[in-house]
Every structure is written in structure tokens, then in C-alpha cells.
Amino acid sequence: MASSYYQPCEELNRCEQLDYLWETEQYEKWFQGYLAIAEDSHYALAECQVGFAYMEGIGVEKDLEKALYWSQLSAEHGDRDGQFNLAYLFEEGLLGQKDLDKAKYWYRQSAMQNHDLAIQKCEELEIDYK
DSSP states (O other): OOTTTSOOOHHHHHHHTTHHHHHTTOHHHHHHHHHHHHHHHOOHHHHHHHHHHHHHTSSSOOOHHHHHHHHHHHHHTTOHHHHHHHHHHHHHTTTSSOOHHHHHHHHHHHHTTTOHHHHHHHHHTTOOOO
16 A cells, blocks of 8 residues: 555554455455445545545446546545546546546646656646646
8 A cells, every 4th residue: 555655544544454355356345444434534545445446346336426426535635546536537538528627637636746647647638747
């Protein structure tokens, strides 16, 4: 897990305890664990993981509306992965019409936190993130 990015706290400890579920492919339990943390504490990392699970259909049925909801919360709470995922949803138009302005905004927010893939996207789309 990206412990160096996240500040030590009880919620991070709870998230890290779920890693073994991912590693042992117990995706439904992994998802339920993150969902509980996201609903209980509104912790950005948990919100991001829930959004990602809904986006990809991991441990739960794929649901792009719920992916957008959780990714938006995570992004607004400052999670760089959530910001990247939200930008991707907007860039690809996975919920209907593409919104490149919103995609660029969230790619920039993520890149400003040193997210490697977001930095690449900013360079591709000529977005100033420095």
C-alpha cells in the first residue's frame, strides 16, 4: 500500500488490514471492508477503492454511477488516485458525454500530487501542472 503517501491514522491501518483479502483474491470481502470504512469515516483512500471497485466490477457488480459518486468523494477529499480515476471517467465519457474540461482539472489535481499516470496525461494533453 502507498503508506508513504497517506498519513498514519486508524483508517489507514484498517485499510492496510484488507490487503490480504486482495492478495488472496477474496474480492467481495475486500470490497465490503473498504465500503464499511468509506461509509463510517469518509476516508479518501477507502472511497477511492470503492469507486475503483464499482468502475471495474471487482468484488461487486460494475456500476458506473456509483463509481462516479465514490470517485468524486475521494477526489474532493484530496486522494490523488481518486482524482485520477475521476478524470478518467470524464475523459472517456463512461457515463455518457465526455467532459474534457473536468478531466483536465482532475488530472491536474492528481499530477500536482505526483501521480505518475496523471503526470503522463497532463503531458499528453498539454496541461500545466507545476
